[in-house]
Amino acid sequence: MAGGLVGLLWEEWGIQVPVLLSFMLQVFLLTFAGIRRRKASAVLRLVLWLAYLLADSTAIYALGCISVTSRSLEHRLVVFWAPFLVLHLGGQDTITAYALEDNRLWLRHLLTLVVQVLWTAYIVYKAMAGADTFLLLATMFMFIIxxxxxxxRTWALRCSNMANIRSSLKKVGVKNHWCGQLQGIKGDLDQENLLLLAHSVFDISKAYMVDSSVEVAPSPSDDDSTGLVSFGWKEICTLVELELSLLYDILYTKAAVIHTWYGLFIRVTALSTTLAAFLLFQLSIKDGFSEVDITVSYILVVGALLLEIASVLRSIGSTWTCDLIHSRKWHRLLHMAVSLRRCVGAQSYRSWSGTISQ
Known part of the structure; x- marks a missing residue:
């Protein structure tokens, strides 16, 4: 009796459960991945580690289930879910690697990308023949993004690899923008201003991290009294803590990719494309589809839209964006951005507890 009940439940929810679980894992990673930046309990680290490992496996398993279930006339809508699982495999901005070894295995992720993308394309191609035009367009939009x-994500893993960081430093050199970055900073050297200074010498920190032999280019104002020696020990210690926080971003998140011109383009395109997919799904004909499948579809598309909005907001409000504005010498815009960050206490998440949890 119990076995029959389990079989019935699995027949009804066997595909919806892994798909929804994949989405919930993405929400969890976006929300709680930052606990590794600070000291966290062993239980939280264990849960985060399990979520990180399960995220890819769950999405791949769900894709396999979709390849079988999509043949059913009643569950044709599940094909629309396949691109969202590829999107889930792309991960969240807050975590790409759990350990440094993950960055070294970026070629393995590249191979997985090729296999899963080709498999998803085959699923969509076989199942979407004769489908509603709006639904087909929504599926294609989500597949592309x-x-x-x-x-x-794969490129971020490659950029975070120690060998690639070392080679990039040798290619472009290590520049010291220390004194130049002091220009345009107004007021006392609080944590926001120290963050800008941390960015100015971040290349030096990366060079030390990868044990690079690249020489540091001298600052044009090395004899300026605003050098490091003019700071107190409190400011120097805080600056070191912030450097460690920036190193965490480079090694374990998508920061190396997000805060580039193409990273910004991807953020904007992903948000607009997901919004377009949501509108197209709204316009599509849903007659003959299961109510449960329609509900799950709305959860996926609305959830993806909210995650993209969160990604854009995090990117805009990031200290990396402030550093970009500062480097362009847009001092008025910088003052507005820093003031807004102070109002919301955005700098608090970079507070260091003395360790980086692994």
């Missing part, structure tokens, strides 16, 4: 975000 899913492939782009998955590729972005």
């Amino acid at each position: 899913g492939v782009v975000k998955y590729g972005e």
Whole structure:
């Protein structure tokens, strides 16, 4: 009796459960991945580690289920879910690697990307023949952005590899913008201003981290009294803590990719494309589809839209964006951005507890 009940439940929810679980894992990673930046309990670290490992496996398993279930006339809508699973494989901006070894295995992720993208394309191609035009367009939009975000994650892993960081430093050199970055900073050297200074010498920190032999270019104002020696020990210690926080971003998140011109383009395109997919799904004909499948579809598309909005807001409000504004010498815009960050206490999440949890 119990076995029959389990079989019945699995027949009804066997595909919906892993798909929804994949989405919930993405929400969890976006929300709680930052606990590794600070000291966290062993239980939280264990849960985060399990979520990180399960995220990819769950999405891949769900894709396999969709390839079988999509043949059913009643569950044809599940094909619309496949691109969202590719999007989930692209991960969240807050975590790409759990350990440094993950960055070294970026080629393995590249191979997985190729296999899963080709498999998803085959699923969509076989099942969407004769489908509603609006639904087909929505599926294609999400598939394209899913492939782009998955590729972005793989590229971020490559950029965070120690060998690639070392080679990039040798290629472009290590520049010291210390004194130049002091220009345009108004007021006392609080944590927001120290963050800008941390960015100015971040290349030096990266060079030390990868044990690079690249020489640091001298600052044009090395004899300026505003150098490091003019700071107190409190400011110097805070600056070191912030450097460690920036190193965490480079090694374990998508920061190396997000805060570039193509990273910004991906953020804007992903948000607009997801919004377009939502509108197209609204316009599509849903007659003959299961009510449960329609509900799950709305959860996926609305959830993806909210995650993209959160990604854009985090990117805009990031200290990396402030550093970009500062480097362009847009001092008025910088003052507005820093003031807004002070109002919301955005700098508090970079507070260091003395360790980086692994």
